[in-house]
Amino acid sequence: MICAQQPRTRLVHLPTPLEAAPRLSDALGVDLWIKREDLAGLCVGGNKSRLLEFVLGSLRTTGVDTLIAHAARQSNKLRDIAAAAARCGMQAVLLIPADDEADHEAPQGNRLLFDILGADVRVVPAGLDHGAVLALQEDVRAELAARGRRPAILDRALDYGVDATIAYVDAAEELVGQFAALGGAPHSVFIAVGAGMTVAGLALGLKHLGAPTQVVGVCVAGTAADLDATIRHHAARAAERLGIATQLEAGDVVLVDDYAATGYGVLTPALTAVIHRFAREHGVVLDPVYNAKVALALTERAAVGQVPAGAKVVMFNTGGTPAIYQYAAGLAGTLE
Structure with a gap:
């Protein structure tokens, strides 16, 4: 194989x-x-369910306990990261873009599932390019590491993209x-x-x-x-x-x-x-x-x-x- x-x-x-x-x-x-x-x-x-088998397979050998990711408000990727984190006893920190209207409505779809699955959902500025997203995720990683967590960023430019x-x-x-x-x-x-x-x-x-x-x-x-x-x-x-x-x-x-x-x-x-x-x-x-x-x-x-x-x-x-x-x-x- x-x-x-x-x-x-x-x-x-x-x-x-x-x-x-x-x-x-x-x-x-x-x-x-x-x-x-x-x-x-x-x-x-x-499809994100399958790929997370390989992503977490790599990460769990390093002692990671927190997963950080950024995507759209209704992201399937973020939902499955939250689910995989729950299954493996990890914390998921999900970064989603601000939306003035949606931020004041009851969550639906995947956004609702983020909450049900126990993720730490953080609303960040909308319209960021990929470089800015990577920098933002790195800031969150540093914050969590300073609090004693062992976080990893799941982004296509990093090992996540290879495992996926x-x-x-x-x-x-x-x-x-x-x-x-x-x-x-x-x-x-x-x-x-x-x-x-x-x-x-x-x-x-x-x-x-x-x-x-x-x-x-x-x-x-x-x-x-x-x-x-x-x-x-x-x-x-x-x-x-x-x-x-x-x-x-x-x-x-x-x-x-x-x-x-x-x-x-x-x-x-x-x-x-x-x-x-x-x-x-x-x-x-x-x-x-x-x-x-x-x-x-x-x-x-x-x-x-x-x-x-x-x-x-x-x-x-x-x-x-x-x-x-x-x-x-x-x-x-x-x-x-």
């Missing part, structure tokens, strides 16, 4: 289910399978094994792209294993040009840690940024329609921020023949269901 020598803390139920979707397959004209990372089992599941990428090298090996048991390999895999570690690990793992599978990354923000370099950087760092020669090259991940232009987390009529479709034809609820965009890209590419008819296709459902409740007005208002 590629990642067998990496330290790991067991947090989730693996392998996550690989689920056939016959009604959607008939409608789309492809053989669709859904990789249910949302059923990983830590809190409400998702490695987790999806492991997921690639898991997926190849699941399809081997079924007697084949998928033509393509569709997955959301945010910071880029998940897709980097998945593509690196599939390439290293020689899988004949195209990786299609659906960008939720940013441009394909910028993200391609970022993804290859994450993959190179992971390959170095793993001691493998495989490297991602430009074009190894087909990046689709058509759906990023509408804005991060913006609910559109097309996203609403695809959320309803997947719910009513497979009983799976997709979040509007990540997975609905993946489903929409898959649906539209299949409709115009960019996915061959009858091809085996995997859609990774990377979780994020708590975010759905933030969109109640938009989603409920269109129900038939």
